[in-house]
Amino acid sequence: MFLKNFTMTLMGLMSFSNLIAATPNTVVWKLDDVRAGERVRLPQGFKRVADWAEKNKTFVNFGVICDSLTNPNAEDVAWIKKNAVENGGRAEFWLHGWDHKKSGDKASEFLGSDLATQTKHLRDACDIFNKTTGLTFHAFGAPYNQFDDNTFIALDACPELKIFMFGSKKDTKRKVIARSINMEVATGKVSFDAFIKAYNDKKPSGILLLQGHCGQWDDNSFNDFVKVANFLSKEGWVTKTVSKAVE
Numbered sequence: 094m095f096l097k098n099f100t101m102t103l104m105g106l107m108s109f110s111n112l113i114a115a116t117p118n119t120v121v122w123k124l125d126d127v128r129a130g131e132r133v134r135l136p137q138g139f140k141r142v143a144d145w146a147e148k149n150k151t152f153v154n155f156g157v158i159c160d161s162l163t164n165p166n167a168e169d170v171a172w173i174k175k176n177a178v179e180n181g182g183r184a185e186f187w188l189h190g191w192d193h194k195k196s197g198d199k200a201s202e203f204l205g206s207d208l209a210t211q212t213k214h215l216r217d218a219c220d221i222f223n224k225t226t227g228l229t230f231h232a233f234g235a236p237y238n239q240f241d242d243n244t245f246i247a248l249d250a251c252p253e254l255k256i257f258m259f260g261s262k263k264d265t266k267r268k269v270i271a272r273s274i275n276m277e278v279a280t281g282k283v284s285f286d287a288f289i290k291a292y293n294d295k296k297p298s299g300i301l302l303l304q305g306h307c308g309q310w311d312d313n314s315f316n317d318f319v320k321v322a323n324f325l326s327k328e329g330w331v332t333k334t335v336s337k338a339v340e
């Protein structure tokens with residue numbers, strides 16, 4: 094009886110480990126607020142993270158605010174092209190809105206604005222990014238992660254956008270990646286300790302989409318980000334671009 098139970102337990106463990114091997118937990122870095130224009134240049138923090146990704150042979154995802162490309166800075170655009178996975182780099186660039194503007198306390202670019210405006214912002218953003226860099230967005234994440242029912246319809250104007258980061262299950266046409274835990278305790282401030290506490294409390298699995306604003310990180314935040322990445326790597330998490338993660 095003991096032997097039978099032991100054998101069954103062993104078999105259970107084996108099949109469980111096979112399951113993990115087949116579907117490894119995947120971390121996706123959602124790093125917001127790239128601007129690449131003459132008026133607002135690319136923040137230095139993005140270069141630091143891109144260099145880290147290159148050195149560690151890993152992947153990151155940078156969200157572009159696209160009105161900055163109406164008057165693009167040539168050096169910043171060259172940086173985007175060089176770092177894009179399509180060109181052998183380590184970053185997937187994704188659509189993070191046209192102007193990222195808030196209107197009052199309760200409205201923002203994709204929350205409370207009419208369908209025509211939302212549609213135009215998305216289509217113009219996809220087009221200017223393609224025209225400026227030769228690249229195509231495949232994922233969207235709304236400014237402030239705020240959106241409404243119009244957004245799901247507006248997104249249909251951009252069929253190349255197949256993924257909605259921190260979206261809603263109400264959007265049935267795109268792959269939605271939900272939010273679970275955070276590494277930033279405030280916008281632009283990473284805390285390794287807070288992350289570990291959340292990780293141990295919630296024990297995430299599957300795709301872990303972690304948001305950061307690396308353009309605003311100081312040395313402490315950058316170092317804590319690296320600690321989070323190293324911790325997840327030791328725990329067996331693999332890092333992918335957002336498009337690869339949902340394949």
Ligand SMILES: [Zn+2]
Binds near residue numbers: 125189
């Ligand atoms: Zn943002």
